[in-house]
Amino acid sequence: MFIHQRISLPIHGLTHDAEGVGRYRGLTIFVPGAIPGDEVEAEIISVKKQYARALLRTVTKASPDRVAPLCPYYQDCGGCQLMHASYAAQxxxxxxxxxxxxxxxxxxxxxxxxxxxxxxQPFHYRNKAQFPVSMLAGKVVAGCYQPRSHNIVDLDHCHIQHEDINKALQVAKEIAQKYQLSIYDERSHAGLLRHIVVRHAFSTGESMVIFVVNGETLPQAEKVAAELVERLPAVVSVQINFNRQPGNIILGPSTKLIAGRDFIIDQIGDLKFKISARSFFQVxxxxxxxxxxxxxxxxxxxxxxxxxxxxxxxxxxxxxxxxxxxxxxxxxxxxxxxxxxxxxxxxxxxxxxxxxxxxxxxxxxxxxxxxxxxxxxxxxxxxxxxxxxxxxxxxxxxxxxxxxxxxxxxxxxxxxxxxxxxxxxxxxxxxxxxxxxxxxxxxxxxxxxxxx
Structure with a gap:
């Protein structure tokens, strides 16, 4: 077996991270994007002693469980791994x-x-999103990373986030563009705005928006917050979180309130819970x-x-x-x-x-x-x-x-x-x-x- 070799492969299993599993001449082959019941043509990209990895090139015979993904970003975005399988199959x-x-x-x-x-409701179920921010050709982009990379897929809409989170992301991006906020570059560790974090309470309809910055402040913070609240009545909390450390940790240790209150209220059953910027709460x-x-x-x-x-x-x-x-x-x-x-x-x-x-x-x-x-x-x-x-x-x-x-x-x-x-x-x-x-x-x- 060699790199770039193309093989025909029936898929019989799935790994814990949703990669298809097949066998070829006694070797286990892992194929992202394939599901049990598929027959695929795959291109080998790495070979080890006991297994190989391959890219899915063609589904020659689709599994009965295969469906068309609802999300237009699905092939590029790393947020979901199983949208190409029916929910019953998942x-x-x-x-x-x-x-x-x-x-x-x-x-x-x-x-x-x-x-x-x-x-x-298997769609729009999430109450929290942490969107990395970047600048691409003069445009502020924010969304999810591509699989195994730090390339950002700019999202207009996410099918697993609550609709109010989707709205907040778009408005926050527009405001960042309007006020020409400095955007963080993780390679040089320069720039200011790193992440846009949005939390939403399903039971009360309240939302919180947090701008994570690589610095001590957010320029024109009051204007940014005022416009955000004016355009999005559900937003009852706008905050700045300060994170100057390089690496993958999203929220830093300190947060400053710039509009509204520093928490939202949600419920599980009959119980109410106060959720702050850094609180853990099931998504x-x-x-x-x-x-x-x-x-x-x-x-x-x-x-x-x-x-x-x-x-x-x-x-x-x-x-x-x-x-x-x-x-x-x-x-x-x-x-x-x-x-x-x-x-x-x-x-x-x-x-x-x-x-x-x-x-x-x-x-x-x-x-x-x-x-x-x-x-x-x-x-x-x-x-x-x-x-x-x-x-x-x-x-x-x-x-x-x-x-x-x-x-x-x-x-x-x-x-x-x-x-x-x-x-x-x-x-x-x-x-x-x-x-x-x-x-x-x-x-x-x-x-x-x-x-x-």
Whole structure:
């Protein structure tokens, strides 16, 4: 096999990042843009000992699951990976991703994995966008990066962002052009405006626009904010975020309010949440409710339990469970998130929650040594999964029930393997599609202590 060789290839599988998988003369071939059931002509672009990568050149026979992408930017933009597959097929792929990880990595052959819970509205579901900004031929452009590059695809409309976010992006670009704002160049680290960040609250209709700048100020900031608010009545907050560090981190450590208030209000179920510029908040509020309801089902609370919510963020899950628990304690390493969690508890009049700032793997053993014995744990770690010290603490003092929420089936399965060999029984898994048309899947798992 050689570079630029063209091969005919049937596609039989999909990787975790939605690349088609085929076999050619005993070698695994990865083909972005292909889906199971396709027969394709592909051009080899790299060859390794056990696999090769190829570009899709022609679909010679389309899979029954293949559809025409709705988005005109889809072939260039890196924001979505599965819009060329029917939504039913996307849900099937995500179910298989979770099932396969639990079988291959956790060793749970025949594990009960429910069908993926899909979104009622698989388009315009996102409540937050972070658009990089650039200058192209004298025009301000902003949108998404092309896959594996920092070339910006200038977007007029994104099919997964809320329509108010799309409107805000266009107006912000026009205003940046009108006031001739200096645009950031990441190669030279010169220029001012780096990103336009827009947040939108589905329940209240409020929007927030944040200009991320490589400097100490934004020229004509008051005029920029006034015109933005005048043209977009939904915008109740305009802010400047200061980020002078080179690299890929979008928001810097400090933010200045230039119009309106420094937060918007949104809801999950009956609960209200105050969202500031840097607050973490799930990007698909409708599916967040679906996810949390499933987590509450697996927690099986009767009103007398103490729940420990690890990696609690701004307290959304803890507050969602509080009405059915005796006490909920949340642990989060980011101090600002703990401040938001306490504020959200006050906002909703919830008195039976406590939020602690620190690393879960450090605080949990300490709390257990002090006599804390929660009946239920809820764990929602980052993509890297749980720290081994935390897993060891759970194994040493297993609660009656454990609910594990994950955005990475591989690390979820790794941690489940440890837990099932250290005092826990796997009950079932429920994939939830939080991000339609992308390769990402959320999965919530119910586990029990082996003697319960």
């Amino acid at each position: 849900l099937k792929y995500k179910h298989e991703q979770c099932r396969s990880a639990l079988e291959r990595i956790a060793g749970l052959e025949g594990a009960l994995v429910r069908e993926t819970l899909g979104a009622r 698909n509020p409708a599916q967040t409710l679906v996810l949390y309801e499933k987590a509450r089902e697996y927690a099986a609370l009767t009103g007398g339990e103490h729940v420990l919510d690890l990696y609690c963020g701004v307290g959304t899950i803890a507050l969602f469970l509080a009405s059915q628990a005796k006490q909920v304690t949340g642990i989060e390493i980011i101090p600002d998130a703990i401040n938001d969690a306490n504020e959200n508890a006050r906002l909703n009049g919830i008195m039976n929650t406590t939020f602690l700032s620190g690393a879960a793997e450090e605080l949990v053993p300490r709390l257990i040594s002090q006599g804390l014995a929660p009946e239920v744990y809820v764990i929602d770690p980052p993509r890297s999964g749980c720290d081994p010290k935390l897993l060891a603490a759970l194994a040493a003092h297993p609660p009656q029930r454990l609910v594990y929420i994950s955005c990475n089936p591989a690390t979820l399965a790794r941690d489940v393997k440890y837990l099932t060999t250290h005092g826990f029984t796997f009950v079932e898994a429920q994939p939830v599609d939080m991000f339609p048309h992308t390769s990402h899947v959320e999965c919530v798992i119910g586990m029990q202590r082996k003697d319960t």
